[in-house]
Amino acid sequence: MATPRRIVSLVPSLTELVCWLGAGDALVGRTRFCDSPAELSGRVPEVGGTKDPDVGRIVALRPGLVLANREENRREDVEAIRASGTPVMVTDPCSVSEALAMIRGLGRTLGHSGRARQLIEETMDALHEPAPVCHLSVFVAVWKNPLMALGSATYGNDLIACAGGRNIFADLQRYPAVARAEVKRRSPGIILLPDEPYRFREVDAAEYSGIAPTRLVDGRMLWWYGPRLPHAIRALRTIFKEMEQI
Known part of the structure; x- marks a missing residue:
């Protein structure tokens, strides 16, 4: 898959991650809940909410990739976007390790593997820091x-x-x-x-x-x-x- 130059994100946390990785300039659409980083407001148009996206508007933006999540987005919306021929990446991390694998994969897809590796290393550092025995x-x-x-x-x-x-x-x-x-x-x-x-x-x-x-x-x-x-x-x-x- 070629590096997508136009991205629509239907997940606030993924919108933030895309920007952190260094691919924020490729964002051409976001949900009204995608408010981080703040500079997206006024620059990247809204395409509805996580549960009620404007599929027609999304397709009209001609994205090379749409980012979605199994919990936050509806299957019927994802299927409608895919039916238009638009690639959709659906995330569903159920653990920290799965989240790190997702970050690695998204970084590779967006052409920012180095930044993804940096975040993974920072997370592993936090996990490996000496921590008090806690069974709370x-x-x-x-x-x-x-x-x-x-x-x-x-x-x-x-x-x-x-x-x-x-x-x-x-x-x-x-x-x-x-x-x-x-x-x-x-x-x-x-x-x-x-x-x-x-x-x-x-x-x-x-x-x-x-x-x-x-x-x-x-x-x-x-x-x-x-x-x-x-x-x-x-x-x-x-x-x-x-x-x-x-």
């Missing part, structure tokens, strides 16, 4: 109503494990609906409430503080695989260490 049990809420938890077979679950935490719902796959009583029964050592996809707020943290110490955290740190990876590992380790000392 963690509950990560994904949605409020219904209450949904972070489960296994997900990038976020593996990220928690790499940082030294133990996901209390790792026995359930993906993003299961759970009862508040079950969260309490599993006795987490810390509860993490991210600001995306659901924007948990201080009032939510107060509601859960009776179960375990609760922290509002940057959702992009948990879900955005890409240049945020090294920081995410270190930041989570710091949070877990602080909680174990309480």
Whole structure:
């Protein structure tokens, strides 16, 4: 496959990664949620959202590559884009190692293998840094109503494990609906409430503080695989260490 000169990204984290790798000038379309880096605003046109992209507009942009994700984008939209003859790369990393493999592959596809290698090395450095022995049990809420938890077979679950935490719902796959009583029964050592996809707020943290110490955290740190990876590992380790000392 020739290096694509025109790229449409339907995934905010991949949009950020494309720019970090050095291929930002090739972006000709993005979703309205692709707001990082900030300079994309006004320069790269929007093509709808992650769940409601304007397929006709995407095809009209004549991209050499469209970037999508199995969870964030709908299969019917991906199939419609492919039916036009437009190449689509669908990502689905379910672990840190799979995210690194995806970064390596995307870097190769975009002609920026060196930058991809740099990010992989920075992530491996973070993973191999001496870390305190930590067995903190963690509950990560994904949605409020219904209450949904972070489960296994997900990038976020593996990220928690790499940082030294133990996901209390790792026995359930993906993003299961759970009862508040079950969260309490599993006795987490810390509860993490991210600001995306659901924007948990201080009032939510107060509601859960009776179960375990609760922290509002940057959702992009948990879900955005890409240049945020090294920081995410270190930041989570710091949070877990602080909680174990309480």
